[in-house]
Structure formats: structure tokens, C-alpha cells
Amino acid sequence: MDGIKIYRGSDQIGGIVTEITKGDHRILIDLGADLPGTKNPALSDDELIKRVFAGEGDTIHTDAVLFTHYHGDHVGLRGKAPEGIPMYIGGTAKEIMETIAMRVDLLNKKLCKNAPSQMETINRMEPYWKLGSSRDFSGIKVTPLVCDHSAIDSYMFVIELNGKKILYTGDFRDHGIPGQDTFESMIKRYVGKIDVLVTEGTMISRLEETGNNPIKSEDDLGKRASEIFAEHKENVVLVSSTNLDSVMEFYHATPADKVFLCDAYQAEVMNIAIKSRSRFFDKYRYKKCIYVLCPDNNSFYMKNLEGVRNPVTKRRCFEMANEDIYLDKGFVMLARPNNNPNMAVGRFEERMKKMKDPFITYSMWTGYLEDGKAPDANIVRFLEGKNDKAHMEILHTSGHAYVETIAKLMELTNPDKIIPMHTEGRDAFTNLPQFGEYANRIWKKEDGQVYEF
Ligand SMILES: [Zn+2]
Incomplete structure (x- = not known):
């Protein structure tokens, strides 16, 4: 048939x-x-x-x-x-x-x-x-x-x-x-x-999610992110690593005087997206150096990223992050909750312990939150104690x-x-x-x- x-x-x-x-x-x-x-x-x-x-x-x-x-x-x-x-x-x-x-x-x-x-x-x-x-x-x-x-x-x-x-x-x-x-x-x-x-x-x-959310587009998300990142010194962003439109908006919304940080996996995903989309969209172009968080400051994790150069300035697009510098200058850090069953505490959670007053931009489906439709245990644990207006803002488009x-x-x-x-x-x-x-x-x-x- x-x-x-x-x-x-x-x-x-x-x-x-x-x-x-x-x-x-x-x-x-x-x-x-x-x-x-x-x-x-x-x-x-x-x-x-x-x-x-x-x-x-x-x-x-x-x-x-x-x-x-x-x-x-x-x-x-x-x-x-x-x-x-x-x-x-x-x-x-x-x-x-x-x-x-x-x-x-x-x-x-x-x-x-x-x-x-x-x-x-x-x-x-x-x-x-x-x-x-x-x-x-x-x-x-x-x-x-x-x-x-x-x-x-x-x-x-x-x-x-x-x-x-x-x-x-x-x-x-x-x-x-x-x-x-x-x-x-x-x-x-x-x-x-x-x-x-x-x-x-x-x-x-x-x-109801659409009606209650003033952020209708990725462009709205980027504009609001610029305001949040300017206001807070230590910004931690919870976003899906493969939601590239939002990731690139957060990258472009990072103020000139702050450091943009992510781990090597996220940096590699960004590199793939930039390579394939920068010809078509401004938001998919390199803007500033992407600092890469490597476990134990081991440069091994940089091996796929070291050779990537800005086509205009010929400078390296990815550098290994230095904790002393970013904690001092202020930063936007893309993070993920730990879902590795072998680790009790995730690497991002460890890093957050060293921050004075991190502000979280939550950019995932609200259904994963504690009171959401399908709470995610890893996310709920990550946000524990910071899940209030003074420490977190929800910034997400469908x-x-x-x-x-x-x-x-x-x-x-x-x-x-x-x-x-x-x-x-x-x-x-x-x-x-x-x-x-x-x-x-x-x-x-x-x-x-x-x-x-
Ligand atoms: Zn889908």
C-alpha cells in the first residue's frame, strides 16, 4: 500500500x-x-x-x-x-x-x-x-x-x-x-x-511556555545574555553543548573585557559549527579567543584545537584556560552538570567552589527543573542552593x-x-x-x- x-x-x-x-x-x-x-x-x-x-x-x-x-x-x-x-x-x-x-x-x-x-x-x-x-x-x-x-x-x-x-x-x-x-x-x-x-x-x-517567556528568539536570548554578562563578574551558563545557536549567542554576548570559557569537548563542537556555518551567519564567526578548560591543566586535551587559526588575524582561536586569570578578570563559562557515574562531583561543580558569587544563566528546557515536567536529577543537583532569583535567571528559547x-x-x-x-x-x-x-x-x-x- x-x-x-x-x-x-x-x-x-x-x-x-x-x-x-x-x-x-x-x-x-x-x-x-x-x-x-x-x-x-x-x-x-x-x-x-x-x-x-x-x-x-x-x-x-x-x-x-x-x-x-x-x-x-x-x-x-x-x-x-x-x-x-x-x-x-x-x-x-x-x-x-x-x-x-x-x-x-x-x-x-x-x-x-x-x-x-x-x-x-x-x-x-x-x-x-x-x-x-x-x-x-x-x-x-x-x-x-x-x-x-x-x-x-x-x-x-x-x-x-x-x-x-x-x-x-x-x-x-x-x-x-x-x-x-x-x-x-x-x-x-x-x-x-x-x-x-x-x-x-x-x-x-x-x-504556556511560549506565553510566559519574554524571550521569543535566539536573537532576544543573545541581547538579554549581554545584559546579564555585563552585570555579573562570574557567569556560569547551563546550556546543551549541541544547541549551537544558543552557544554561539552566548559566545557573542560575552563582553570584551571578560574571558569566554568552555571545556575541550564543547570547544571542538563549536569549532565544527564555526567551520561549517561562518560563511552564512555572522553569529557563527569567531569573535574572541575561546579559552579551554583542561582537566589538571593537561594540554593533551588541546590536541584537536591547537592548529585552528583565525583566518584574518592568524592568531590561535583556542588557548588553554588559566584559572588565576579568568577568576581575576571575570568570565562567561559554559558548563554542564556531571552525568559520569564514576565521578561524585563534576568538574564544573568543582570549579564553581572556587568562585565567590557565580550567577547562573539556565538555558535548557524548564521541564528539567525540580518543579518541571520531567526533572533531571543531575541538573537539579547542579542548581541546588542557587535556584533562586538572586543567583539564577532562566534564558531559553524553544x-x-x-x-x-x-x-x-x-x-x-x-x-x-x-x-x-x-x-x-x-x-x-x-x-x-x-x-x-x-x-x-x-x-x-x-x-x-x-x-x-
Ligand atoms: Zn530535535
Whole structure:
């Protein structure tokens, strides 16, 4: 049966797998693991994989798995795909995954010699073909489009089969660094009128977060960060290391007289992002030296960063941090809570003990906080005793499209049918006044049902 099937994600955020079938061939989009804290997942990860690959090579042939981006709820089950099925992801996204996998594999091998290697599954992935061009998979034509999301190098897909045109959004938004000026023109130029829109709807069930947050865009975040960093001498920022738009905003918001600090892993991730995006966006350019915190002041950790030079001044972009200097001058330090089970206290927590009065900028989902929807024990511990207005400010924008952005996308593409996914607010899609006449075009079905062409 030719059509679209969502295996999981019709009625939950994350843990996504979607299939587009033509005859006995298909492509899959994402193989996502359930997000930690998902209450009553529609299907367990194991059961999901069993169903997805039940007839593989027999009644169905998978021509490709296309990953939208590197978040675990989209790539987490990549290792479960049978050998031989080609897998694709963005080239920059792949580099970032490799940087993470190298460290995770090292740590896992220390804990257990036979731990499965993350790098092996990443090695199987190929980067997407030439931007803006399409590729045919047994009659299913796919054109990947780079889009704005909290993961850098994320993709939407225009898919054509049986004379129909589908836009599959993946996770997206229009209020980050790449999206704020280009979203509308990209949709007009590369998408236009479509038959079916498959759209994420994460924010539909998080409306209160948008309404209460004065920070609507990454640009707003950068402006407020400049004020906070100017006011406080010791700034510690809790931000996801791969939320590159926010990381680059914090970097550019660091005042000239203060030191910008992060650890070697974060510096390598920034280096990958700067290399691939500085041509396109000012906020992805080098501004000032990035000082790297190395455990025990060991320069070994600088080995991948030493050779990187500013193309204009030819000076080194990364230098090893000196504690005496940054504590004296004032700083902005990107930090992460400790999640290494072998360490009782994290390196950043150790460093904070030496500070007089650190001010925390909390730039992650508020749901991870003590009173949030899915409290994260590591974050809660990190913030203990500092979780008040005098010591912390929440400064975060969503990685996902606001209701207004989804409405704008509907208007720009005028689809005959709209399939919501990656949402806990499927029912709300038909009631939202922002969606106007489009609310009547929503196809609201359960996981596993096929939308036929
Ligand atoms: Zn995502």
C-alpha cells in the first residue's frame, strides 16, 4: 500500500519513526528512541523495532533511512537497523555525533570492555547529497532542505511519489539564527504548494511556555545574555553543548573585557559549527579567543584545537584556560552538570567552589527543573542552593516551531491534508484558532495507520 505510516509519534513527543512506501520499497525517516521520562510510551523501543523491520528483505525493502537531525529521539535506535540499509544524516551533524561518540565510547569501554560502540553505527551514515538536489529511491523522490532547529544541520524533506508532493518537517522553527531571515523565502522557493504536510507539533502542548517567556528568539536570548554578562563578574551558563545557536549567542554576548570559557569537548563542537556555518551567519564567526578548560591543566586535551587559526588575524582561536586569570578578570563559562557515574562531583561543580558569587544563566528546557515536567536529577543537583532569583535567571528559547510558525507554514504551502506528529497536542490541532480554515484539513489517526496515495 503506497502511503505514509507513522510507527510512533502520532501522539507523543520524540521516539519517532515514519515510513513512506511505494510498492514493496520504502524509505524510513528517523529511528528515534523514547525520550527519558516519556510517560506510557505508545510502544516500547524493542517492540517498535520489531514492527518496523518485521518483513525486511522479504515483503518490504528499505532503500534508505533518512535522519532529520542528531537528537536521540530521532537517531537513538539507528544501531537497530539491519546491516546494508543505507543511512543518511547532515555532514556537520555527523561530525558532531562523532565528537560525542568518541568520548562516550571511551567512557563506556572503561566501565565495560564489551560495551557496544556508538562510533560504529555513525560510520554507517553518509552525509546528504548535494544541497537542493533530489534523489530517487525506487520511485520515491526526496529533496532534503536544511532547516532551523536547536540541533544544527537539521533537515526537512520534500517527498514526491505517485504525482503527490509531501513536506515532512521534522523538528523545526523560524526563530533561531538560520531561520529568522530565511524560513519564508526557503519554503516559497523550494516547497510551494503541496498535497500533504507532515508537521511536528511539540509546542502545541507547551503553549504556556511560549506565553510566559519574554524571550521569543535566539536573537532576544543573545541581547538579554549581554545584559546579564555585563552585570555579573562570574557567569556560569547551563546550556546543551549541541544547541549551537544558543552557544554561539552566548559566545557573542560575552563582553570584551571578560574571558569566554568552555571545556575541550564543547570547544571542538563549536569549532565544527564555526567551520561549517561562518560563511552564512555572522553569529557563527569567531569573535574572541575561546579559552579551554583542561582537566589538571593537561594540554593533551588541546590536541584537536591547537592548529585552528583565525583566518584574518592568524592568531590561535583556542588557548588553554588559566584559572588565576579568568577568576581575576571575570568570565562567561559554559558548563554542564556531571552525568559520569564514576565521578561524585563534576568538574564544573568543582570549579564553581572556587568562585565567590557565580550567577547562573539556565538555558535548557524548564521541564528539567525540580518543579518541571520531567526533572533531571543531575541538573537539579547542579542548581541546588542557587535556584533562586538572586543567583539564577532562566534564558531559553524553544527548539520547536511556535503555533504561529506552523500556521504560517500551512498558509505558505496550502496542503490538502495535514498530519500532525511529534506532539502531545494532536487533538488541539483541530481547535486552535490560529490554524483557521486549515483545522478542517487535519488527518488525525493512530500510530500504524496508513495515509494512502
Ligand atoms: Zn530535535
